[in-house]
Amino acid sequence: MRAGGLQLVAVIAAVLTLSACGERAQRLDGSAKSWDAPAWSVSAAANPAFAAPGWKAGDKTSWQEQMRRRNQAQNDYVR
Numbered sequence: 001m002r003a004g005g006l007q008l009v010a011v012i013a014a015v016l017t018l019s020a021c022g023e024r025a026q027r028l029d030g031s032a033k034s035w036d037a038p039a040w041s042v043s044a045a046a047n048p049a050f051a052a053p054g055w056k057a058g059d060k061t062s063w064q065e066q067m068r069r070r071n072q073a074q075n076d077y078v079r
Contacts, residue, residue: 039063 040063052070056062072078 038060040058040060042057051057052066054062055066
């Protein structure tokens with residue numbers, strides 16, 4: 001009877017171990033953010049207080065120039 005009990009414990013341990021390998025379905029719900037808009041476009045919820053001087057809303061070239069200036073300001077080799 002001792003061997004039967006040991007086998008039962010082994011089977012239960014195997015079942016519990018394999019049950020941890022399951023994965024839930026991953027689906028997007030309606031609350032997920034959409035990142036389809038380009039970075040230089042402005043949404044209605046944008047706060048104008050955070051706009052950098054010299055940046056024109058919706059202008060790709062202006063956005064790229066602003067990002068270049070920000071990156072160069074953080075470049076230690078230029079300082």
